[in-house]
Amino acid sequence: MVRKADREAFMAALAAAHPNPKSELNYTTPFELLVAVVLSAQATDKGVNIATAKLFPIANTPEAIAALGVEGLTPFIQTIGLYRNKAKNVVKLSEILRDEYGGEVPEDFEKLVALPGVGRKTANVVLNVAFGHPTIAVDTHIFRVSNRTGFARGKTPDEVEEKLLKAVPKAYLKEAHHYLLLHGRYCCKARSPECERCPVVDFCNAPEKKARLADFSPKSES
Known part of the structure; x- marks a missing residue:
């Protein structure tokens, strides 16, 4: 110990x-980060970044993702593991954010974990990386x-x-989230x-x- x-x-x-840790997922807004983290479950950050590099220039808001629908989103993410379920979750959470939160990602743990495809780890990543909360995923x-x-x-x-x-x-x-994660990914x-x-x-x-x-x-x- x-x-x-x-x-x-x-x-x-x-x-x-x-000294300058940051997420290795590419994003520019809390919503892009949320989508990227949901897609990253059982997938590599590199693979997610390749997919979102094509997706985000076309659709990077809840409104745009909801408009794509599952069939429209699937071609962008079909190289990622579990893409069928992830497509359903990302479209559904986009609809909820559009309809209930004015298109904004809530800065609240309980509201985040209530979204489809968002568990404790994903919520903590979003709160830490996007909003600066002292959480550990x-x-x-x-x-x-x-x-x-x-x-x-x-x-x-x-x-x-x-x-x-x-x-x-x-x-x-x-x-701490980044220090421990990067240490485990590249050294330990x-x-x-x-x-x-x-x-x-x-x-x-x-x-x-x-x-x-x-x-x-x-x-x-x-």
């Missing part, structure tokens, strides 16, 4: 490694980093989220964590760390 006394230094090290990368390093262990994403909100020092809370990877270049390696006692560092230690002369 990362000790309470080390939490500040742990987050400071991640912040130094990612626990995806597979954040779940892995939190458990592997011992910074905030939990059996479910919700449990990890709850612990992170308590463990992350306030000064780092707004960007699932199959081959790159412990030899990890900025928080001194705080981590994961079994993978010992094995990985052994492979990079100088070989003794025979």
Whole structure:
């Protein structure tokens, strides 16, 4: 476990490694971000960006997406996994935003999770990235980093989220989502964590760390 006394230094090290963190999904408005995050479930950011680069110049408002309908939206996103259900959800949530919220994305967690295709993680991403709320959306990368390093262990994403909100020092809370996600995506990877270049390696006692560092230690002369 990362000790309470080390939490500040742990987050400071991640912040130094990612001094200007931002979402890797391309967007210009809260609605574009919402659509991109809904599309990103079980898909890569790169794949979503390719699809939205074609979609958003044609339709990037609730009114425009609703006008496309499912059949009109599908060709733009059919390269993305689960595109049929995602098309239905994106069109439906667009209709709700058009009819109930004046075409604006609500800056409210409960209203967001009530939208089709929007779960806790998606709502937290939108609140954090689009509106600057100090929320943490626990995806597979954040779940892995939190458990592997011992910074905030939990059996479910919700449990990890709850612990992170308590463990992350306030000064780092707004960007903690990005620090942890980027660390998990590019360094503390699932199959081959790159412990030899990890900025928080001194705080981590994961079994993978010992094995990985052994492979990079100088070989003794025979």
